[in-house]
Amino acid sequence: MLFLAIRSFIKSFYEIRKSVVKQVNNFNLLRDNISARLHSMKTLILSAWTENISDLAKITSATKEEYAALHGYQYLGHIFSSDSTEHPSWRKLKLFLDLLPTVDRLLWIDADSYVSNPMISLDQIPYIEGLTASRDWSVNAGPEHFCGSAMILTPHALPLVERAYLKTHWANFPFWDQSALREASLDFKNYLRVLPRRALNAVPQELRPWAAEPWEPHDFLCHLTCIKNEERFEFLRKNLPSHFSFDFE
Numbered sequence: 001m002l003f004l005a006i007r008s009f010i011k012s013f014y015e016i017r018k019s020v021v022k023q024v025n026n027f028n029l030l031r032d033n034i035s036a037r038l039h040s041m042k043t044l045i046l047s048a049w050t051e052n053i054s055d056l057a058k059i060t061s062a063t064k065e066e067y068a069a070l071h072g073y074q075y076l077g078h079i080f081s082s083d084s085t086e087h088p089s090w091r092k093l094k095l096f097l098d099l100l101p102t103v104d105r106l107l108w109i110d111a112d113s114y115v116s117n118p119m120i121s122l123d124q125i126p127y128i129e130g131l132t133a134s135r136d137w138s139v140n141a142g143p144e145h146f147c148g149s150a151m152i153l154t155p156h157a158l159p160l161v162e163r164a165y166l167k168t169h170w171a172n173f174p175f176w177d178q179s180a181l182r183e184a185s186l187d188f189k190n191y192l193r194v195l196p197r198r199a200l201n202a203v204p205q206e207l208r209p210w211a212a213e214p215w216e217p218h219d220f221l222c223h224l225t226c227i228k229n230e231e232r233f234e235f236l237r238k239n240l241p242s243h244f245s246f247d248f249e
Contacts, residue, residue, distance in 0.1 A: 041104040043071075043122060048078035048095060049111035050088050056229055059236055060114040062244055067118040073107075089176035092148070093165045100155050109221065110149040112232065116202075116215070116222040116239070122152065125199060125220070129156040130191030131181070134201035137223065139212045143194060146185075148178035149223050150200040160188040207235060 045068045049057040061077045068075035080088045131153050133146035164184035170176055185192045202215035203223045215222050224232045
């Protein structure tokens, strides 16, 4: 009887071990599939500007290029022509419509924002399939009032962007694309996520004393909004890593 009990125990042990090994292998396979999918995703970092701020864009774009290279993303810097009757900010929407179908995800960053912590990958940001942005930096901004300075978009956001692009009454009226996207998002609430300000729209308090949830050096992006270029250059001189060497005006 003792022999039969021992044999039954050993048989049960090996069956349990076999089941555990199978579950571990399945988990490893799932993990490897997810990892392969993330590495095969086509991610575009996009920025655009006009010639009058090309000196600033040269500096901020260098941080975006470095960030893209570090994580295996692509970077595209676009210069808007000066002969259009539409405000440059409005023309962001056309860029989104042209480029979103060609990528898995797109990170838009305004020319007056730079990457202050390149170690944060997009996979660490809780974005959704659609449009993800941060709350506007103003203390008066409501939870649904997102800022268009930095946004993560996937192709699921295309209907929202298309609807926004039809709202041409914002083409030359503040706040252009941001206002149109906010208005359009009312009909696409399932495709919008608004994160806290410091996720994508952190503004330094030393530049804007009333900025809510102000920027800290370890934050992903730093938004140098609503100030003169001279102030932006001075801030960048103090806060950019030393390997970024530019001639500041």
